[in-house]
Amino acid sequence: MMKMYSSYKRIQSGAVLIFVSSLLFAQSSIIQRSDQGFIDYEKRVIVGKGVAKIQLSNSEAPSPSDKKIKFAQGSAKNRARNNINNLVKQVNYNGIPLGEFMQYDPTIEKRISSYVSSAYQNGEVEFIKDGNVEVAMAISMVGLSEIIFPGVGFAPDKSKSAQYLMTRSTIPKAQRITGIVIDARNTSLKPAIAPRIVDENGTPIYGMNNSTRGNAINKGLVGYAHTLGSPELEKRIGKNPLIVKALNKDYSGKTNPVVSLKSGLEIKAAQKSFDLFAECKVLVLIN
DSSP states (O other): OOOOOOOOBBBTOOOEEEOSSSSTHHHOTTTEEEEEEEETTTTTTEEEEEEEOOOOOOOOOOOOTTTHHHHHHHHHHHHHHHHHHHHOOOOOOOSSBHHHHHHOOOHHHHHHHOHHHHHHOEEEEEEETTTTEEEEEEEEEHHHHHHHHHSSSSSSOOOOOOHHHHHHHHHGOOOOOOHHHHEETTTOOOOOSSEEETTTOOOEESSGSSSHHHHHHHHHHHHHSSEEEEHHHHHHHHHOEEEEBBSOOTTTTTSSOEEOHHHHHHHHHHHHOOOOTTTTTTTEEEE
16 A cells, blocks of 8 residues: 655644645646546556545534544545546546446456455545545556456466577677657557557557566556656666657557557567567557
C-alpha cells in the first residue's frame, strides 16, 4: 500500500483538515478525467474520489479525532470505491470499454468488484472543506490486468533465444537496441491496456502473443508517455531504443499504433536480435 504523507492545518474561520500529496494534482497527458476521478494509463492506476458531508451541529468544531469526521471519511471512501467501479467500465481494452466485457461475463464483474473493495487510500488528498470530506481511493492496473487478461494466448516463459545470445556476444553493449519506441504524437492515438502494433497493411507486429503473461500484467503490454528522458522510462526501454514514427492511420478504435512497412521490418529485426517483446520493452509516445 502506498505510504501516505499528510499535513494538518487548522484555519481560524473554521476547522479544515487537509491531507495533501502529489498524485491527485499531478498533470499527465495520458489521464482520462471525469467527475468521479481519473484513469492514468502512464502510472497504471485508477483513482476514484468520494465526498461526504460531516454531520455537525452549529456549535460543534471538528477535530481529526472526531467520530463524526471518521464516519464521513468512511462514507466518502465507499463512494470513492463506487466511482472506481464506474471508472473501470470506461477503461479502454483495445477499442472496447471494459464495461462491455463485464456485461457478458458476470464472473469478471464479480472479481473486479472484489478487487475494487480492496482499494487503497491514495496518498494525495483527504480533506474537510465547507463541511465536506473528500477522499481519494485507488487501484492498480496490475491487479485489474490479472483479472481481465486471458489465461492463454501469450508467449511462453522461456530462456533467451540463440539469436539473442549470439548477438549479445558479437555486438558491443553501447550499440545494442534496448527497446522499441513508437512516436505517435502526430496521431490521435488513445491509450489502452491491450494494444497491438500493426503495419500499414494491418499485419500485427507486437501484441499479447509476443509477451509473457506475467510481464504484460506487471509492466503493461506497452508503456505510455509524452516525452522521453525520465529514469522510469529508461528502466523499460533502456538507453538505446529504436525509435520509429507512427502513421496517422486508424485500426481498432484508434488504439493500435500503425507503422510503415519499413519500420515494421526494423522492429521485427530488432526483436529477432535483441529479444525485446517478451519483457514488454515497448513504449508509445502520445499527445
